[in-house]
Amino acid sequence: MPLENVTIGRVCLHEVHRRPEEGPQLVPTFGTGLLELDQEAESAFRSRVIAAFKSTAQCMEVDIREFGLGSALVTGVELIKLRDTQFVNHSRLFAEALATAQISRQIPGGLMVVFDGTLGNPATPFFGLMKAELHEGFIKTANLQARFVNDLFLSPKTKLYKIGIFISDGVDPRPDLPEGWRAVVYDSAMSAAHRDAAATYFYSNFLGLNIPENAARQVKKFFEETKAFIKAQDIPEKDKVDLYNGLYAYLKLDRGNTIQTSRFAKTYMGDDLGDDYIAHMKKRKFPAGAIAKDISELAGVLRWRKFKFPRAITLSGPPDAIRDLVAVDSVNGDDGQSWTRITIRAQLQSQE
Known part of the structure; x- marks a missing residue:
């Protein structure tokens, strides 16, 4: 989800260390x-x-x-109301909580970056919690010399950081947390085939957040709304077939563990059609951010790709086989009607 009209208020750094081989966390x-x-x-x-x-x-x-006492949400809600000197001391609680959450020696240390600000229009408060890992690099010095350092962080090309942002709706006070607040997280590991322990310790153990339990329903809505959009387009049938194939491939064959409307549009659509598609999904109130790819409610649907014709004629097969072997074109028939030409790049194996 894009963040708009962002202003940064206060920023404070603490360092969390890797858990030692023996003994308690440092x-x-x-x-x-x-x-x-x-x-x-x-x-x-x-x-x-x-x-x-x-x-x-x-x-x-x-x-x-x-969202109880000691949670990231409550600590942050208290934090953004404090003066600068109190902000620094209070933000230490996040560093302590992150150190506690890092239960494995495999998790590297890094900087706990605590910050606040406003975003949106009208502007509403937010607070952010970033774990930024340190990495190595060279710094250019005078006379085209270089100095090696091992404490770089937040380099644009080396995205070794995770971020959680809690966003207020601007209504204050809110006696019943978490009402009035929503949360988003960033972690480059979310694009991997499997979530690693690092992502879990950050967004779950440290931030107290869950991947939405309705992810399966959201993925089903993504599938149905995308199909409806493709069906409604005034484009050649062959292009529609390609888009349908892309949809099945994106959900069933792509190894990523999240889905996202913008990513689907960028991969399978041109700029104009992609913009129309994103507007369509936004109108249908589908989230712009990434959604966990839970296809449990689509397991049966994604197993087979089907083409239906009059008089009960059906062509079906696994989506990957349809994509690789079947070409569908619309042609003008001898009777002036539109016909469908199907080309299967394989020999007939049997018939009944």
Whole structure:
């Protein structure tokens, strides 16, 4: 989901260390003041956050599971109301919570970046929690020399960070949390075939968030609304077949574990049709962000691809076989009617 009209307020850094081989988790190294950013640095930080939550990024709207005392939500709601000096001290609670959530030695240390600001129009408050891993690189010095450093973070090409953002609806006070708040997370690992432990420790153990339980229904709605859009288009039948094949491939064959309207449009549609499709899905109130790809409610539907013709004639087969072997074209018949020509790039094996 894209973030619009973003302003960054206060930023504070703490460092969380990798869990040692033996003994308890190390106490974080706490920052002592707000991060001082000049205009260029603030613009760069803001751009990193916005870029992560563009509709093509690995972001997802999630459910707020924990909203009691000590939860990330309650700690953050209290945080954004505090003065600057209190902000720094209160933000330490997030570093401590992240250190506790990192239960495995395989999880690297990194910086706990706590920040707040406003977004949207009209502007409403938000607070953000970022885990930024440190990485190596070279810094250019005078006379075209270079210095090696191992404490770089937030480099645009090395997206070693995860972000959770809690967004208010602007109505205050809200006595019944989590009412009035929603959450989105960014993690590049969400595009992998399987979620790794790192993603789980961050959005679940640390932030207290859940992947929506209705993901299966959302995926079914994605399938049905996309089919309806394709069917309604005034384009050649061959192009419709290609789009249907793309839809089946995207849901069944693509190894990613999320779906997203913008990603489908970019992969299978041209710019104009893709813009129309995204507008169609937005009108149908389908989320712009990534959705967990739970195809359990479509298991039977995705097993076979079918073409139906008059007088009970049906051509069917697995979606990948249809995509690879079958070509469908609309042609003008001898009787002046539109006919369908089917080409199967394989020999007939049997008939009954």
